[in-house]
Amino acid sequence: MRSKLAAIIAGVVLCALAWMMPQVRRTLIRAITTYEAAPADTAPLPGGTGPGLPPAPRTRVILVDGLTEAGTEQIASWKIICSQGALLTIDVGFPTVSLPVEAALWTGLTQQQTGIVANHAFDPPIKGIPSQVPGSIAIAENHGYIVRSLGFSRAEPAAEPGKPMKDANEKPWESQWFTLAIEAVKSTSPLVFIHILRVDVAGHKSGLGSDYEKAARATDPLIDKLFQSDPSARWFLLSDHGHIPTGGHGGQEREVRHVQGCIHGPGIKKQKSGLVHIVDIARAIADSVGVTIDPASHGRPFEVMMATRLGEDQAVPALPIAMGMIGIFILVAGLGAATWAVRRWWLAPFWFLLACGLLIAVRGMPSLSTGFIYKPEGRDMWMVWAPTLLLAATAAFFGMKKSTLGRVLAGQLALPFAVLAAILTIAGAWGAAFGAKVAPVVPHFTAWMSPIMLMVAHGAGAVGLAVLASVAHQSFGRRAPPEPPRSEPAAAPPPPASS
Numbered sequence: 172m173r174s175k176l177a178a179i180i181a182g183v184v185l186c187a188l189a190w191m192m193p194q195v196r197r198t199l200i201r202a203i204t205t206y207e208a209a210p211a212d213t214a215p216l217p218g219g220t221g222p223g224l225p226p227a228p229r230t231r232v233i234l235v236d237g238l239t240e241a242g243t244e245q246i247a248s249w250k251i252i253c254s255q256g257a258l259l260t261i262d263v264g265f266p267t268v269s270l271p272v273e274a275a276l277w278t279g280l281t282q283q284q285t286g287i288v289a290n291h292a293f294d295p296p297i298k299g300i301p302s303q304v305p306g307s308i309a310i311a312e313n314h315g316y317i318v319r320s321l322g323f324s325r326a327e328p329a330a331e332p333g334k335p336m337k338d339a340n341e342k343p344w345e346s347q348w349f350t351l352a353i354e355a356v357k358s359t360s361p362l363v364f365i366h367i368l369r370v371d372v373a374g375h376k377s378g379l380g381s382d383y384e385k386a387a388r389a390t391d392p393l394i395d396k397l398f399q400s401d402p403s404a405r406w407f408l409l410s411d412h413g414h415i416p417t418g419g420h421g422g423q424e425r426e427v428r429h430v431q432g433c434i435h436g437p438g439i440k441k442q443k444s445g446l447v448h449i450v451d452i453a454r455a456i457a458d459s460v461g462v463t464i465d466p467a468s469h470g471r472p473f474e475v476m477m478a479t480r481l482g483e484d485q486a487v488p489a490l491p492i493a494m495g496m497i498g499i500f501i502l503v504a505g506l507g508a509a510t511w512a513v514r515r516w517w518l519a520p521f522w523f524l525l526a527c528g529l530l531i532a533v534r535g536m537p538s539l540s541t542g543f544i545y546k547p548e549g550r551d552m553w554m555v556w557a558p559t560l561l562l563a564a565t566a567a568f569f570g571m572k573k574s575t576l577g578r579v580l581a582g583q584l585a586l587p588f589a590v591l592a593a594i595l596t597i598a599g600a601w602g603a604a605f606g607a608k609v610a611p612v613v614p615h616f617t618a619w620m621s622p623i624m625l626m627v628a629h630g631a632g633a634v635g636l637a638v639l640a641s642v643a644h645q646s647f648g649r650r651a652p653p654e655p656p657r658s659e660p661a662a663a664p665p666p667p668a669s670s
Contacts, residue, residue, distance in 0.1 A: 185635025192628035219475035237371025239413035256435030279468030292335035405436035422538035445480025505589020512581035526556035567637035
């Protein structure tokens with residue numbers, strides 16, 4: 172009776188976890204996409220001393236959001252301007268999200284130093300280079316909350332009252348913005364920033380296909396007209412991130428982190444850099460407008476930047492060693508528990524291994540660039556591994572007949588739960604899982620939290636239902652054993668004969 176009660180309790184608890192964990196997953200997704208991370212300096216870059224750029228009377232910055240290095244081939248004016256100046260390969264750091272990258276560009280501090288890892292409006296704006304330049308102007312094609320967050324003296328389009336993320340007068344702005352951008356470039360403002368978004372929109376919509384190339388080509392006349400409006404200024408042509416082939420960004424992939432840019436104008440000779448960091452460009456802009464950069468910045472002087480190449484992944488922040496060691500310990504403990512439990516080979520968590528393999532094979536490696544990890548319902552993921560849940564349920568159901576409850580649960584779930592706990596630990600996500608307003612954003616592990624949590628929830632539900640079904644089968648599913656045959660009662664002896 173005790174074993175049945177324990178099995179019922181275990182089944183109910185597992186089903187409750189299966190219901191609760193998707194809610195926790197949604198909480199984590201909201202934290203990743205909404206909040207800031209705890210500031211830390213986990214991606215130190217090499218220093219160096221040397222001459223910076225001399226100040227220029229007018230500095231003009233064009234940023235084409237979402238433009239890949241290959242995408243620049245579609246923009247003739249970009250190629251012409253960059254071929255006459257300093258051609259740059261830029262690592263934008265991690266995460267590869269527009270506002271965090273552009274905050275790094277305009278403060279000189281990496282995403283880890285600022286803690287800005289998500290797109291959300293800042294009011295009041297960030298204090299950085301633009302806030303030190305009286306009369307600085309920023310004009311955005313749309314999604315103006317980005318430029319409004321950066322501290323420019325004038326940033327347009329304006330926000331809708333009470334809605335800092337939404338642009339006011341969106342329809343009229345579509346026809347006005349470029350005229351205002353030309354006027355800003357022609358003005359005497361010492362610093363003008365033009366933000367072009369159409370390429371990024373195309374990348375999100377259809378990936379790096381023909382629509383993306385068409386959007387890139389459509390920026391060519393815009394860049395040419397802007398440049399021709401003040402060809403004697405010092406020009407920075409930049410991108411804030413690329414896209415994966417299917418569209419998307421945010422992760423640590425090199426094709427998303429590494430973009431092309433250039434500097435053209437007075438004091439710039441024709442040359443080509445190795446890999447530099449976005450904060451190096453921040454230092455160059457600060458020098459160009461004659462202001463100081465944050466003392467904590469790793470941005471290097473121009474000549475040092477051009478002479479010293481970064482490693483391919485040097486800008487990817489390192490994981491905290493302590494959290495990594497704890498995560499490894501948790502994983503080893505889970506493996507040990509699973510090994511102890513698996514007295515029969517078919518009790519191993521093959522469903523979990525197969526589910527992970529199918530996810531990678533069908534949807535690709537999870538990353539903060541892959542949109543399926545953010546979808547609240549997770550249908551794009553769970554439909555891939557749904558068949559493996561039958562394997563988990565079957566192993567648990569028959570395991571209850573051949574082994575103990577503890578071994579069945581450990582065999583099917585110890586490793587999956589240990590993997591999830593290790594990922595949450597390494598990503599620093601336990602606080603966010605319980606509602607803390609902090610973004611647990613680290614390379615690789617943050618992206619895996621979403622599918623693994625949903626996968627473990629489904630596995631727990633499948634095993635829990637199988638355990639309950641086994642108890643029900645034991646209680647109600649068996650026929651009573653037949654009674655043994657009874658012999659006929661012996662006939663009474665005849666009465667004795669009378670004498």
